[in-house]
Amino acid sequence: MNPPSPHSSLLAQAAGLLASAQRILFITGAGLSADSGLPTYRGVGGLYEGQLTELGIPIEQALSGLMFKRRPEVTWQYLARIEAACRGARPNAAHYAMARLEAMHGGVTVLTQNIDGFHTQAGSHDVIEIHGSLHTLRCTACARTRQVESYAGLALPPECPHCGGMLRPEVVLFGENLPEAAVQRYEAVLAAGPDLVISVGTGSAFPYIAGPVIWAAEAGIPTIEINPGHTPVSAHVEIQLPLRAAEALPALLEAAGLGLGASNA
Template sequence: MVFEISDSLTEALRSAGSLGVVTGAGISAASGIPTYRGQGGIYDDPEEGDRTVEALSAPTLRDDPDRTWRAIKDLALAARSATPNAGHHALVALEQRFDRFVLLTQNVDGLHEAAGSQNVIDIHGNLRRTTCQACAAIGAEPDWDGIDGAPRCSCGGLLRPDVVLFEEMLPPDKVARLYAELVGAPPEVVIAVGTTAMFPYICEPVHAARLAGGTTVEINPEQTPLSDVVSYRLAGAADAILPALVDALWT
């Protein structure tokens, strides 16, 4: 897929002091983690998608936690075997360049942190953490190989993966950070990468930057609700385009 990084986009990035980035499953596709929606996504098969959604829901965690943990294990094993790709590493380089940088991710794979990104809002949580439903203790990533059901905390309470399940609210502290850092005070440039932009809170940083007169960019091989509103649209894979953006800034 051919893309072109224009001189005007490069100049907008060079002159900006702040950058916000919103990432979805597309940025991790090159690491071997399947996307959820879009071509080749987990939800492309309606029956399989429905089963996955049901297993990864709050009611199932309550009524049949073993089923939820088995479904989570499949995702976690894929994430564990994955390593950050060139797109993740490019975002680390961009964070080091800007005075203010914030990264909002929908992904729960932990690859941004593994690559070295620092100011990350993992709005949907992180598979590499657990929380106890009894004592609220935060724990490290469990031994996925040994899991065949819901594990327990040392206090005896059931553990849950530190991720937002279907039919659950987003964590209030992370929502507050999102609105404080990306909507209330929009960065001068906001880039949406590999997200289908299906949720309002994912689109809001782009709209806020646009209303404030900032530069907005979409990196995605497919059309999304953001495609017609951004300043620049780069059609292609994140692991190719983000490194090219970094190269353009440094040359």
């Protein structure tokens, strides 16, 4: 897919940065998976944008750690709806472009806020899921984990097959801390010093998402943002590409001479 001509110059500049980079950090958000048909954010995507749930509460309250402790059936009700919205969707051209870049180039890390697992499905290996994954369930009693392809057929809340305790997805609910292991991996990548940071499809609302982009820009490290709209990092990055991720990333890699084409999605 050819990008709109007004952005050709920006793509060429971004391609030059990509071609010379050795250690690339992608920071991705819900806008990336929107091109796979998933709604963006609020439910984790616009399932409840600007409105209350039918229980008369904000989605953030229904999907909070406090609600899970008090009324886990409520949290599970909405987690199941999010999983159902993801079910049947597939990685898109942007996911495949990043995975193929890692396979050809190495030195590529993906830090994602998304919980859909599309990066690993597309073939990326160095992926930090800072908000966890819908498809890893952990027992709140014995701490055993299990992988599930979907929630279809699960009783809600589901029980642990080992001890009968209640399962929960390994996702970060509102009000909960980020997973320590993922944070440590993220800090190690930043400490190692990426020489290109690319923000893709994220509103950069969280400090741990916007901060590294702004830090890199102020430190003279090349930065690129791929987002149709403006975000808190837009004024700081070296190049802002106002394009959809599935349109921009394959075109960017092709312009960099990496011969990835549109995608095999």
